[in-house]
Amino acid sequence: MGFADDHLVALVDEGLGNSAYLLDLGDGRALAVDSGRDLRALRAAAERRGLTVAYAADTHLHADFLSGAVQLGHDLGARILASAAGRRAFAHRALADGAEVDLGGLALRALATPGHTDEHLSLLLLDGSRKLGVFTGGSLIVNSAARTDLLGTDRTEELARAQYRSLKGLTELPDETAVRPTHGAGAFCSAPPGTERTTTIGAQEQADPLLAALDEDTFMAQLIASLGTYPAYFDRLGEINRHGPAVLDAQPALPALAAQQVRALIADGAHVVDARPAADHAAGHIPGSLSIPLRGQFATWLGWLLPDTAPLAFVVNDDQDLNEIVWPAYKIGYEHLAGRLTGGMEAWLADGNAQATTAFLTADRAVGRPYVDVRQEAEFAAGHVPGAVHIELGALNESADDAPTSPVVARGHGERAMTAASLLERAGHTDIAVLDGYTAAHGRQLAQGTEDTRS
Known part of the structure; x- marks a missing residue:
């Protein structure tokens, strides 16, 4: 053979x-x-x-x-x-x-x-x-x-x-x-x-x-x-x-949580992870929640940005597969999964709770605002907008104070950028925006706008 x-x-x-x-x-x-x-x-x-x-x-x-x-x-x-x-x-x-x-x-x-x-x-x-x-x-x-x-x-x-x-x-x-x-x-x-x-x-x-x-x-x-x-x-x-990891005798689950339960968990130190697409998080999210859109890299950013010791509550859409939250979490040792918000943001708002939003800006509207690039060092070194403040996403928890006031965050299709925006919001920053549909052409437009602003 x-x-x-x-x-x-x-x-x-x-x-x-x-x-x-x-x-x-x-x-x-x-x-x-x-x-x-x-x-x-x-x-x-x-x-x-x-x-x-x-x-x-x-x-x-x-x-x-x-x-x-x-x-x-x-x-x-x-x-x-x-x-x-x-x-x-x-x-x-x-x-x-x-x-x-x-x-x-x-x-x-x-x-x-x-x-x-x-x-x-x-x-x-x-x-x-x-x-x-x-x-x-x-x-x-x-x-x-x-x-x-x-x-x-x-x-x-x-x-x-x-x-x-x-x-x-x-x-x-x-x-x-x-x-x-x-x-x-x-x-x-x-x-x-x-x-x-x-x-x-x-x-x-x-x-x-x-x-x-x-x-x-x-x-x-x-x-x-x-x-x-x-x-x-x-x-x-x-x-x-x-x-040896603990042996699992049953399929891990993500129990349903009412809005009141999520609110109580937050008060006790739990973290809320918003696993919905970046655009859904931008339109309305639980204040202080961390946006980690559900995709292949979900486990990487969960394990990079949050501790494995605190309970985690999740916000998801009805069409998202809960197994793709549970198993990525378990495979990197995150087992304190409190559950997911039943009814999503509609249930959160119906219970009388506040929501926060994050602006998506097109490149022309972002000109003149400070630009934060959250890519890896090698990506940044390969090319970036002149004048951009570079803080790797993985370092943003510790370096949020280094971010400028009213920043615009951009990266690719927006997932990392929205995660970064949610981290900055958690750290107390306001007037945060994400560049909508970032492309190389948008980067050149921002760069040109930066040069015009300086002149």
């Missing part, structure tokens, strides 16, 4: 930019690699193929999602495979460098590849002496390598050097060896994020700029220079995965 698409299913989480894998072992059993806590897609893929997950392997203690291995062990009796160096506090087969697991015809060999994390393993799939492919987790990824700063800035250089040696070791595999990383396009663990998800050893020797580095010092400098910011919740999940 080859390492071919008819035996291997890649399960891509577009929002977090990660891939899990389900490998058909040919006898009704399957191997799951780096499965997340949201197991819906994996279960469906296994059911379609008539497979039972017999092994659940993790390449490392993830910093960006909770592992589903413990749940698979509980539900299906799957044997958990993980690094011995990870010191996980639950039953598993602890793999040291070079250890092999007989999968029944195929075998899995553990390769110690520290760098992204100390205990990182890559998992080489073998058919006898033939090397079919390697699951590289957060080690070698397409045209890059995963970041090395998750264990603290004081260890970034040390781990970058370890990453160099790990990647060099992987390139000793045959050129045709398939590479199946966990982190990929859109993942903040990538350094920098790429666009492709799978590759081969030979292709990476030709294309990966980090592998082209002349020596370890050059590699380290290039990797560290590419590191941007990452979501705050990354720092929490490693230890949760070490101890």
